Amino acid sequence: MVTSEHSVASKDVPSPGAGPLTPLTHRVVRRVQETSDVATLFLEPLVGDRLVFRPGQFNMLSAFGVGEVAISVSSAPGEGGPLRHTVRDVGAVSHALVRCEVGDVIGVRGPFGTDWQVTSDVEGGTSDTRDVVVVAGGIGLAPLRGALYEFVAAARGGGRVFILVGGRNPDQIIFHDDLAAWERDGATVMLSVDQSTPQWRGRVGLVTTMLGDAGFDPRNSRALLCGPEIMMRFTARALVDMGVDPAAILVSLERNMQCGIGWCGHCQLGPLIICRDGPVVPYGGVVERLLAERER
Amino acid sequence: MTFAESFVVDVDGLDALVQVLIQRGYETKGPTVHDGAVVPGPITGVREFPRGVRDEQAPGRYRLGKGDERLFAWAVGPGSWKADFFPANQVEWRAHTSEGALSFAEVGTASTPLAIIGARPCELAAIEVFDRVLGEGAHPDPRYVTRRDTCFMVVVECAVPAGTCFCSSMGTGPDVKSGFDIALSELSDADGHRFLARAGSSHGADVLAAIPHALASELDLRARLESLEHAEASMGRHLETEGLAELLARNIEHPRWSDVAERCLSCANCTMVCPTCFCSDVLDISELSGALERRRVWSSCFDLDHSYLHGGAVRSSTSSRYRQWMTHKLSTWWDQFDTSGCVGCGRCVTWCPVSIDITEEVEAIVRTDGAARVTVPTSRSDS
Incomplete structure (x- = not known):
């Protein structure tokens, strides 16, 4: 890891005409430990402006000397401040990222991929009056955070937002402050864990068990799902069974990504190149079939 | 002129x-x-x-x-x-x-x-x-x-x-x-x-x-x-391309994928000689001197690492990897790039150490279009 207490001068700037695989150096300006193995890094570019992104998009983050991984942006365009990425320690690179300290320099390339399609609603007023149902599993709440920020703000004008969060255990649930703030701002927030602890006073069970009690109108809803693939598959099926239009369900897919720009071929899922066609894709149609096929 | x-x-x-x-x-x-x-x-x-x-x-x-x-x-x-x-x-x-x-x-x-x-x-x-x-x-x-x-x-x-x-x-x-x-x-x-x-x-x-x-x-x-x-x-091989992309898309669970997996060594020769295979690994290499470099190196969908996600490979079986390679070449390449990924050069056939022939594999599926793989229930059943 590059610890750069020393002044990082203009020599940090990639040369003009830097290739698409060259990251922009960013400094960790704040770090929040979300759970035992999840941390949020707040990043500021060493040179130039903050990256402009849409909620749901991802960046390739480099832990210099270790490697690069795809991590969704967890800040909201509207909140300003540093770029946030919430990282779970699951491998060599994510381990190095989670262990970053304030002052460390990492690389950022992006943003890449598709988004949750919220900006048009927000900017065009609340023309879309459907209920917004957000279902997140564990760290799956991170890529949704920016969209929720925008949806909850837009709902002040009258829409309804339902936030259903599941985790393996209470320790896996992130963004407690945000969840409390969104609830204060009128959103319905429900939490459930697979395994409870003595302190847990919430629900126990899979996220799908909350769908029926949430109170959204299935025939007039749009849904955003992010979490383990099996959780998204069963949640999407349950929503469709309740009457939600499969085309109104968005899921955020994950595969091995090494370039983020459609070159490396690793993130293919059938006809999809997820870094290019995703990560956010409509569930209805081809994705419904892909998620039902056995890949192993 | x-x-x-x-x-x-x-x-x-x-x-x-x-x-x-x-x-x-x-x-x-x-x-x-x-x-x-x-x-x-x-x-x-x-x-x-x-x-x-x-x-x-x-x-x-x-x-x-x-x-x-x-x-x-x-x-x-x-x-x-x-x-x-x-x-x-x-x-x-x-x-x-x-x-x-x-x-x-x-x-x-x-x-x-x-x-x-x-x-x-x-x-x-x-x-x-x-x-x-x-x-x-x-x-x-x-x-x-x-x-x-x-x-x-x-x-x-x-x-x-x-x-x-x-x-x-x-x-x-x-x-x-x-x-x-x-x-x-x-x-x-x-x-x-x-x-x-x-x-x-x-x-x-x-x-x-x-x-x-x-x-x-x-x-x-x-x-x-x-x-x-x-x-x-005098072409040594023939491949019927009419309806081929759709044929493979609807035969994802065909028993032939298991059959070819019994022969395929997952050696990646076919992908290395293929003139259109484009997969690469993006590797960061660091030296003790403090020098770093990022390289892009050919890789293959036959490698177990190719589909690695935290927790393991998505395509862990040879059958799933052969299926990925062949359906990509002949079917999903059309969705991705509006062209076939196969040009008919025959290299993958010639350089396969166990003589797997892509035209023969397609023909086998054509002959038994719609056949379903017998699935054995496993403890990882997700229902």
Whole structure:
């Protein structure tokens, strides 16, 4: 890891005409430990402006000397401040990222991929009056955070937002402050864990068990799902069974990504190149079939 | 000189073509015999072409033998031109850390443009497939684009297809219609050993004008067509492409995938010799000196690591990996890039150590379209 207490001068700037695989150096300006193995890094570019992104998009983050991984942006365009990425320690690179300290320099390339399609609603007023149902599993709440920020703000004008969060255990649930703030701002927030602890006073069970009690109108809803693939598959099926239009369900897919720009071929899922066609894709149609096929 | 005109160039004229391209500053490469195979290599004159060489190809078999006076009486070997546009191992950037600060150095592209003399039509078709993958879209690979844009392409039409060739099924050969600077057809008959030459670009016309040439006769033109007809009739393999993409898309659970997995070694030979396989690993390499570099290295969907996600590989079985490779080539490539990923060059058939033949695998699924794999319930059942 590059610890750069020393002044990082203009020599940090990639040369003009830097290739698409060259990251922009960013400094960790704040770090929040979300759970035992999840941390949020707040990043500021060493040179130039903050990256402009849409909620749901991802960046390739480099832990210099270790490697690069795809991590969704967890800040909201509207909140300003540093770029946030919430990282779970699951491998060599994510381990190095989670262990970053304030002052460390990492690389950022992006943003890449598709988004949750919220900006048009927000900017065009609340023309879309459907209920917004957000279902997140564990760290799956991170890529949704920016969209929720925008949806909850837009709902002040009258829409309804339902936030259903599941985790393996209470320790896996992130963004407690945000969840409390969104609830204060009128959103319905429900939490459930697979395994409870003595302190847990919430629900126990899979996220799908909350769908029926949430109170959204299935025939007039749009849904955003992010979490383990099996959780998204069963949640999407349950929503469709309740009457939600499969085309109104968005899921955020994950595969091995090494370039983020459609070159490396690793993130293919059938006809999809997820870094290019995703990560956010409509569930209805081809994705419904892909998620039902056995890949192993 | 117009693009529609054909000219006759003799063997000395072909040598002159190489010399003109060298004089104009090109790095000249073409087919050469190396280690018992016809592979891309440096060309400084006509003497380096595989003159008098024939090849014998069958599933899992490649041998060179003695041929006649012709220079191009063979089909493609294991090396393809993709390595010249998309190197097997390339440095993307280098960086150095000193006193905590990081400085990047971009790695540029060699400034010498490449002239390829003797690509086959299926190889040009493969490069055109690559153009859609790395040369177009929202993020074109700048070094690929530079290499490709500055390349001078001389294609030699095929007269002697191999036993594993099926370019005529894929519409990529044995003739070539566009995409070249100069197209050649080698003729060897009572009228002598000569090349029919056509320009496909103003650049090609300019080079052709600079070498000894004569206007082609009706007989020359007819000889070319007869040679192509003969080549088309002697393709060793055939692949029915009508409805093929849909056939594979609806047979994801076909028992043939398990059958081929019993034979497939998951060795990745097919993907290494394939002229359109584009997968790469992006690797960061650090040295004790503090130097870092990022490399892009060819990889294969047959590697277990290819689909690695935290927790394990998504495609953990050979059957799922073979299925990924073949359905990508023949079906989902259309969804992704609006073209087939297979050009019918037959390399994957020839260079498979256990003789798996993509045309035979397709045929097996055609014969039993809709058959379902028997699934054994496992403890990982997700219902």
